[in-house]
Structure formats: C-alpha cells, structure tokens
Amino acid sequence: MILPAQAKEKAARTYAQEDLDQVFHEFDSGQSGLSSKQAISRLKHFGANTIQKTQQEAQWKIFLKNFTSLMAILLWVSGVIAIVSGTLELGIAIWCVNIINGCFSYYQQHEAQKATDSMLAMLPTYTEVYRDNKLQQLDSKNLVPGDVFMLTAGDAIPVDARILQATSLQVDESALTGESVPESKEEKYAPGEGQFAETNMVYAGTSVVNGTCSCLTIATGMNTEFGKIAQLTHAQKKVASPLQIELNRLTRQLSIIAFGIGAAFFLASILFVHYAPAKAFIFALGMIVAFIPEGLLPTVTLSLAQGVKRMAKKHALVKELNSIETLGEATVICSDKTGTLTQNQMTVNHIWTKANTYTVSGQGYAVNGKVQLNDQDVAYKDYPDLKQALLISTLDNEAKIQADPKNPGQQKIVGTPTERALMVTALKAGFDIEAALKAQPRLQECPFDSQRKRMTTIHPATNGQKLVLVKGALDGMLPLCDQIQTDGKQQEITDADVKQIQGANEHFAAQGWRSLALAYKVADDPQAKVSTSAAESHLIFVGLEVMSDPPRAEVYQAVQKCHDARIRIIMVTGDSALTAKSIAVKIGITGDNARVVTGDELHKMTDDELKIALSGPVIFARVAPEQKYRIVSNLQARGEVVASTGDGVNDAPALKKADIGIAMGKMGTDVAKDAADMILTDDNFASIVAAIEEGRAVYSNIQKFLLYILNSNMPEAVPSALFLFTRGAIPLPLTVMQILTVDLGTDMLPALGLGSERAEPDVMKQPPRPRKAHLLRKNIVWKAFGWYGLMASTISSFAYFYTNFQLGRTWTTLATSGPIYREATTMTLAAIVFSQIAAVLNCRTQQLSVFSIGIFSNKHVWFGIAFEIVLLAVLIYTPFLQGVFNTTGIGLREWLFLICIPIPLFLIEEYRKYLSRKLFAHRNKLYTQSAVQH
Known part of the structure; x- marks a missing residue:
C-alpha cells in the first residue's frame, strides 16, 4: 500500500500513464475495492475526504475588534479623561456610545456571516462504493485512497480517481478549468489539451454529465487537485479594506484636530481668562468632545448595513460589511466568462446546409432571414435538409426528456449541454421527438470518444435497411463523406x-461559435451488428449545427454601466481565445483591437511585460489557476482596486487575493464561496453593477455624515472663542454639557439617517474615487467650517445676544449666571439644533437639488429631526435636566424664531447648488467645444 507521505508528494495525475496493475499494486486494491478493515485504517491515516474551510477567527475576538479600533480607543480615552476631571456624566455618556457602537457593528457582521454560512453548499453526500466485495452507498467523506466507486450522469465527483471502465463518459470540468464544453473520458490514456485533460482521470469538484464509469480513488480531501487550490487560497491573507484604512486615517486626523484645538483652548483659558488648570482642563475637554465625531462608527456601520440589506434584495450576499464599500471604489473587474458573463447553457443559433441557412431564435426559425417557422408552423417539412438535420441531432443523441421532480407536471431535458441544445432546437421547430424515437428506435450505438470525435447511432429503415446517423467534429467527418x-x-x-x-x-x-457536422447513410447490411469503421464510411453530408454559450441578457447594459463609471472589465477565462474574444466584443467589453493573451503566452511573460499588457484592452484565455492570481496581483501593483469574479475552484486564490472577491451562488464551488467577500445568489453579472452603485452610495453617505457632523463644530467652538478672546467679557454662551447634548444627543439620529440615504442618480456617471482621495477633503472642510458652520455660528451667536438684549441686558451687562444667562445659553443651544435641521437636509445631496430626490424620501432623516426637537424640548422643560444642562423654558416668540431658522439656510444652499450645477454645465460645454475645434 502507498504510504500517506508518498500520497501527498505524488500528484494524482501522474497515475494516468501508469499501468493499471501497477496502480492497483501501489494502492493495495483491485477491481472489487477495499475491505472495511482496510478503509478504516486508511481513514485514520489520510483523514476525512473533506475540503477544509478558511480558518475562522473566534467569535470573541471578532466581538472585541469592534471595541479596539482607533476611533473606539479614542472614545475610551476621552471617557477616562472626562471621569478623572470630575465630569462623571460626560464620561459615562461617551462610554455608552462606544458600547452601543461596538455591539451594533458586531450584530450586523454576525447576521451577515450567518446568512452566508446557511447557503454555502458542501461536496456530494453519498457515493456508491465497493466495500467487502459489495456495492454500497457511503458518505463521500469516508472515501479513502484505493476505494473503487461508481459514477453515473448527474453525479458530482468527490475525489481524484483513475477510470477503470467507462461508457459514453463526459465530465463537466468547468469548475477547475473554466472550459464550458464537457470533456470526454475513457479508460485509455491520452494527454488531452490543457490541465486536467487526461482522458482516464476524473477530479474532485467536477461532475458527470453523461455516461457511466467505475473509478479507483487516487487522492482525497486536501490532497486532491481541488484541495491543493484550496490550500493556495487559505495561504492568502486578507488585508485591511480600503475603508478600514481610510477610517483609521480619518480618526488620526480628527484626533489631531480635536486635541490640538483642546490644547489651544486650555492655554487660552489660563492666559486670557485666568482659569485654574483644573477648570481650564474641563473647558478644553468640551472642545475636544465637540471635535470628535462620536457618531462616526455607528453611522458607518448603519450605512454599510443598509447597503447590505439593499444588496440582499438584489441577489448579492455580502459576507463582510466593509466589502460593499470596497466594491464601490473598484477600478477593474476581472471576470470569468462561463456562467458569469454567459448563461453556461449551450444554444443552437444556426443550422447551415448547402441550400439554406436557418437562423434559430426563441420564436423559431428564419430561413435565409426571410421565412419564419415556429412550433405552430410545420412548414419545416418543406425543407428536407432541415428535417434531416433535426432527425440526426434528435436520434443520434444521449439526452432524454423526463419528468422534472422539482416541478410536478413539467418536463426537463437531461444530458450534456450540447445534446440538450440539440433537443431544444428540434422542439422549437415543432419536431415530434417522441414519434421519431418510436418509429426508429436505436439498434446500435458507437459512443463518442476523444479520438474519433463523433457519435454514431443505427436505426431501422425501410425494406430491412439500416439508417446510420453521425454527428461530430467537421475535420474528422468531412473525409468520410462521399455525397x-x-x-x-x-x-x-x-x-x-x-x-x-x-x-x-x-x-x-470567427464568431466564437462551435459547429457540429451532421451526416447519414442508408446501409444494406444484413449483419446484426455493424462495425464502427463500416458504419462511419461513405456518408452523406447534411450540414452544420452551430451553437454557442450565449451572453446573459442583462450583461450588455451592465457592461455599458461599467464603462460609464470608468470601470474596466478584463475577461479571464479557461475557454479558447477565439471564443473569449468573440464574447468580449459582442457584449462590448472590448473592441476588435483588444489583445488576447493565452495561458502559454502569460507563462513566458515577465511581470513588467504583463503590466504593459494590462495597461490596454486585453483578454486572457486558457489561463491556469495561479495565472489568474498573478493577473490580480499585477493589477494591484499598478494601483488598481480589483474586483474578481468566479465560480470555480480555479478562481478561489484570485478571489481571495482581490480587493473584493465575488463568487457565484448557484454554480460556484464551496471553495470559491469560502474565499469570496460577496456571493451572487443569482449568478448575474448585472448584480455586480448594482453592488458597485451601493458601494459608492455608502462612501458618499459617510462623507455626507462627516460634513453634517463637522459643521456643528463651528457654532460649538465660536461661543467659546468669543469668551476667550474677550477675556471673559462675553460669558460662555454654551456649556460643556450643552456641547455634549448636540454631539451625542440631537445630532446623532439625523446623522444616522444620512447613513441610509440611497445612491444619487448620477453616481454611476462618475469615475471611481482615486485611492489617494480621502474622506476628509478640502471641500468638506470648507463647507463644514466656512459655509454651513459659519452660517450656524452667526445665527447661534445672534440668538445668544438677542436673548440678552430682549431681557434688558447690554454689551457691558451680559448675564453671567441666573435665569437670563440660562435662557441665553438655551437659545444658543436651540439655535444650533435648528441650524442642524437645515444642515441635515442640505447634506442629503452633494450637487443635486434635494427636491430632485424627494424632500421627504428619507424617513430616517425626518424621524431624526423629530427626535432632536423632542429631545430639545425635554432638556429645556424637565426640571431635573435643566439643572444638569443649564437650560430653562422658553416662550412662543422664541419658538417662532427657532422655527424660521432652517428655511433660509436650506434655500440659500439650494441656490448655491443650482449655481454650482450651472457653472459645471458651462465648463463642460466649453470643454466639449474646445475638443471639437481641435
């Protein structure tokens, strides 16, 4: 018996060329398989036949991560400082915010992971295995090297194995190779073309589409080719997402700003107002709290969670919250072809004969583009060449029409994609398949094999003659035709x-289509059985049946949206170069000038040469698993943000290496889903475009939140600055607890509402944001402090002085305590709150009018506005809270003043946006005119 260590070192495919007796000897096995005792012993040595998933972090570690980010640490420290300085309420409030943030983030991550785990499929459950000289059903995880097992059409292949006997065997290896056409397999060795093409080997993760076979298990679990690719996937470590990196950068920036301003106010309060250090520290702490956006983490989490929910409705399951934002900044999508851009379903589109060309569509047939034939019109009988072609493709066919167990009362066609397509083509013409099968049952069959590349069946004809029907590759059949x-x-x-x-x-x-030649003859052969060579000679050529794996209907629009959004699509497939390019050109990924690089060419390229190829329109065909990984790596080295799609085992390393990996949910293998960041439950490329839109919306919403939350810093800081620079002549218009009221109370829910804002209509007309672009940009700082903040500061300061003057105070007799001071600070606080109502509405769009998206379309924002007004009323009318927050009740006149604040602020900003749009349109017009002139 082969030793376990040897099994790991010796690749499964090396057994393909060895003599079968030698292979049996190495595995101490035979045609009747193993005994139960042998199997138990080997199971202990080799382990279960399972593919290990990527090692998941312990839940407690994931939970704690939500409390140890830079922003979280900053909040913990702020809380400690507040408590040490004597403001216990402030410290507890900051800590509560941090705890709520962390729990909320963990809950969203946990729910997303639960949904993903529930849908991930496993390898086949049962396999028919010879044990103790009996054929019995066993759990496939108990298969061991040396086991002999059986496979039939529809079975998933659970291990790497050497074929012992095979009948009309065809295997779908697209999960490993990306090639959509099934491979023919037999017991005799032939190398085939490309990887995994040995004719006498089958591999784990693939499936049988036609025929039957018995096999000897060569490798199981992680020692299979499937498992080796999984190991490559597991070795790839995921790095921090761009959003995580940017949030850490933003936290550092805001920390520097907050503590810098706090230090400046600390020194100013000692030098100008002559505060004691302890009192100056409390005063400075208020400024630090004002400039730390405590709501950043919950807003980011909520924005991501809302995007995840919207994507789930659009058939995209996001495993990690940050992934959706990463997709929003993608600059390149590396896409597989089969099953991703195409339907992974062969479809006949033409039948060519010497007399006519028949175009096949969903409605039926067009003869030379003129006469329409459908299933209600049996005029195809007037076209004898078409009728003969349909007869050949129907009778010389292994596909079968049978009841669909999943849909009672309906039927389905079972067989290879090619032979199913031939059946469907006949049905479109109204061809009576059942009647043809009854009239001319199969007498004999010469199965398809990789040497002949054709299949022949023999049926009864008239007067004791035999009808020989042949279909196969044109190059092998044309020399056999005399007529x-x-x-x-x-x-x-x-x-x-x-x-x-x-x-x-x-x-x-040249169109990327595959042709199948059709021929026949009527033989006067009295023999009971006709030899293959005799049957396949002196044939009458009928025509070509032309088929392709058509693009998905939605992919055309999805590709165009990617172009509009300045996102490149690079096809990376295991299919042929001709087919890959034809599909890429047809759906608009590239033009005819695109360079096609095959796997062999890529193998000879240096990384520098590959980067040059990647700089222009390029298509990769016949690539191996490690090559797709290399393509993604080199794109990232060029500074691209890469999204990589795929469904097969061969895609998994690239999926994990990419900035965001996107696996197919229906056709995808377990390894691909495990490696991916996002799973498309409908396998639809168009869903990726919808995800990009959501990702861009998430980033935009974070910026909107940042603008909103920072603009309140100015009206919070200006009153304190007035106090300092007048050396205390102007009493402090806003207390530390009132600043906290704005940051942790009234501002919080409206800010969270911005996190649920839907994408603006023009979001997919803009290029991806540059990787060097940051959340805290100059225009946000200017808007927050120099526009929104300046207006709010002016209004809140006016409210403070107006209240003093209305109550009989002058510039020299401003109240420093007592009822008048309380009412003045209350009005300052209230004016900031009502200025923020206008600000949150203005922040809903960047340049578009809020009316264009619906002023009442975001109910979360309006709920937040209602909440902050109610909270303000509670703070100023509840006796207990009046003492804590230094507030007092106000009258109807004051409320009318406050209600009027948001209206002009909102309208002024609407007018600024209008002017900005007009200016942009004018500049764009001048640019276009200049381009035309040159």
Missing part, C-alpha cells in the same frame, strides 16, 4: 462543396 444532400437530393461531393463547407465553418468559428 452531400441539397434540397433532399444526394449528389457527389465536390472540391467546391468542401471549400464552401469549410468556409462556412470558419465564418462561424
């Missing part, structure tokens, strides 16, 4: 005919 059928008549095939047939085939190949 050609035209309008139902047979004539000798000429060189001109051959040239015409080959020209048609080349034309279809």
